[in-house]
Amino acid sequence: MSSHFPLHCNQNERPFRWSFDAGFKSGLPAMDTATALTLVLAEEYLKSLLPPIAVDRLGQQFDSARKFLDGLQQNGYADWARRVRAIPDSKALLPAQVDAGVWQGISDALLNRHTVDVHYLSRQKGEIKQYTLHPQGLVARHSVSYLLATVNDYNDVRQFALHRIRQLRPGRMPFRQQPEFSVESYITHGGFDYPLGTRQVELVARISPDLAWRLRETPLSEQQQLSAPGDNGRITLAATVPNDQQTLWWLTGFGPRVEVVQPTEWRRILAEQARQMLEQYAGPADDTQGRLDRTA
Known part of the structure; x- marks a missing residue:
């Protein structure tokens, strides 16, 4: 049991005295494989979301999960740590340090x-x-x-x-x-999404087949429709989405794989961004690395 739970044994007298670790706070004395794997995934996900001080508060539960899996080596779980990972859907920055x-x-x-x-x-x-x-x-x-x-x-x-x-x-x-x-x-109501307007909008866009496949499995919204492929292979996406900056940033991340048709204001914004990027990359790069080396 000590391989699955934070138990300590006092062998100074007989019969031996057993106790839980002083920091053990779990109200659930049992754990199964699925629960342990879920906790391991949760720990990896939370590490990219919450400050370390917050994740550390669950350290005992995460340690118990890893200890449980480590104790299953005789059942083929010896390399479980190489088989489990949680990765973000986009570029994840390191959590800001909180005192x-x-x-x-x-x-x-x-x-x-x-x-x-x-x-x-x-x-x-x-x-x-x-x-x-x-x-x-x-x-x-x-x-x-x-x-x-x-x-x-x-x-x-x-x-x-x-x-x-x-x-x-x-x-x-x-x-x-x-x-x-x-x-x-x-x-x-847009507290974190930098709203461009107070209402939702109807997004119409021509998208690449690989993105369409992804949106069939994980829809952009509950009101979403995908057409059959056109002559150019593109698929028309129609979806009701929030009129916010967050959705615009999401669309921008797909580059040429998405062409926004409506709303016309979004199309104008994305076209202007594309124009500025083309202008920015049209000329040769300056000696940024050299200047960094000289100031290091």
């Missing part, structure tokens, strides 16, 4: 509903600002974790990147809850 005290303080304030006084590095002004925050929600987006909070006496919810909080202490100001606030509603 352990900041993570703990924000977690406590959010769950116990009290204010925090912070010194915050303003990205727009490039200077440290002091705020009293009323935490309303927490969102992990790509490699950055954000606190959603109202500030001082204002009622509008703003975003604060946790890694830019330089100092934090419990606040003295009474906490002001926003009863109607919902993180899900905040996200749905």
Whole structure:
């Protein structure tokens, strides 16, 4: 059992005394192979999403999963670590570093509903600002974790990147809850997607066969249609999507594999981006590497 669970044996007296590791917090004493593999995948995925201090809080559960799989070597699982990987769908940046005290303080304030006084590095002004925050929600987006909070006496919810909080202490100001606030509603209404408009739009695009195959398996939206291939092999995609910058960035990533037909404003934006890129790459590259070497 000690090969599957964090058990320790005290052999100083007989009968031997067994106990769980002091840091063991799991309420589930059993684990099977599928659960262990799921936890291993979850750990790899969370490492690319959350700051290390947050992932470390689940370290005991992840260690138990690896220990369980290591104990199955006699059943052919000796090389399980070479068979399991979780990879992002796009380029993943390293998670922003969050101070352990900041993570703990924000977690406590959010769950116990009290204010925090912070010194915050303003990205727009490039200077440290002091705020009293009323935490309303927490969102992990790509490699950055954000606190959603109202500030001082204002009622509008703003975003604060946790890694830019330089100092934090419990606040003295009474906490002001926003009863109607919902993180899900905040996200749905474009809180993180840089909306270009308030309504959804009908996207029509001519796409390559390989992208069409992918969208048949993992649709872009619930309202999606794909045509039969045209004379040029292209397939027409029609889908109802949010009118936001995030969707535009997603389309841009496919380059010539996507030609947007509608909305016409999106087509204009993408055409202008293509024109600027063509102009940028038309001439010879400058001696950037040489300048970097000289300044190193």
